[in-house]
Amino acid sequence: MAYSDNEDIWANSSDEEQVAYERNLAEKEWERLQEDHGNTGYKEGIVEGKEVNMQRGFDKGYTEGLVIGKLIGKLRGMISCQIVFYRQLLKNEEAAKELDTLFEEVDKIEVQNIYSVDYFRENGPKRIENYISPDDYVKQLEERVKATLEQVAAKYAC
Template sequence: NDDFDDVFGSAPPSPTLSDEDTHTNHDDRIRSGNLEPSDIPRLKEKHETEGYRDGVTKGKAESVQKGFDEGYSLGAVLGLKIGKILGLLEGLYAALKGGGVEHKEEARRLEILWAEAKEELGTRSVFGTEWWGEDGVWKFEVPGEGDGKEVLFPDVAGAHPLVVKWEKVVDEEVKKWGLNLDIMEGDQE
């Protein structure tokens, strides 16, 4: 029944090659028995590329969000500690600056100290590669970390070398000026 020969044809197609066909392309098609150009390699490559991109995008979204959540919490705790340090130094400087001529030298010393603290406790310094790995894990020692104790963000923030340094400086100033920081904790009425 050759009624459809004019449409589908019962004989194999005649090989025709365009100028852009290369000999290797031609040889591959003759070996496979398919003389028509195939979209399969192009489609396979396209799907592999799209699949790779989808996987990377999904993986990034999940890991970036998790990293952001953890980093945000640790950053918040660090920010509170640093804010307290800078606030106390600024407060001492402001109090001494308004204290008249007898405190002029001390006011200047605290102004310089406060400026140094702002520089050292800035975001670039605190989160620099000196203190943090590319994976976001701290490089400094945190007490209890090797003892199997659960290490919390306040432990990490409190062990940051810059925070430790400036908390000592602030503690010395608090003692020197006889400040009672318990009032700030709300324990006093």
């Protein structure tokens, strides 16, 4: 049996089967492309969403941290001035040592002392019963510093 130039010697199916086969391949390729592009789009969306939220979080944290940092810096300055006053002007080392202890305590305050993990829980209940918000923490510290300065002044009659 001789084949002409237009016939495919390997062809064993009809034209309809060939069309169905090619359509099946095209559909599988289309599904794969959709899945690949969908995954890529999803990943890009996640990255972009993280960047936007990270910037918002940074902006919020920066403004809050700046305010609290300034307040704690102010407290450190108040204590330092009183230490210099007692140590150098009044030559009262005992009063200065009492304030040194307070200054060291304030100086050791770090971010995790003010901003606990519970601070970052959005719209959820705080897990720790004795949770103190950053603002309350700083207010309590401020009250304690002022009370200690007043006690030292009264104790050493200044």
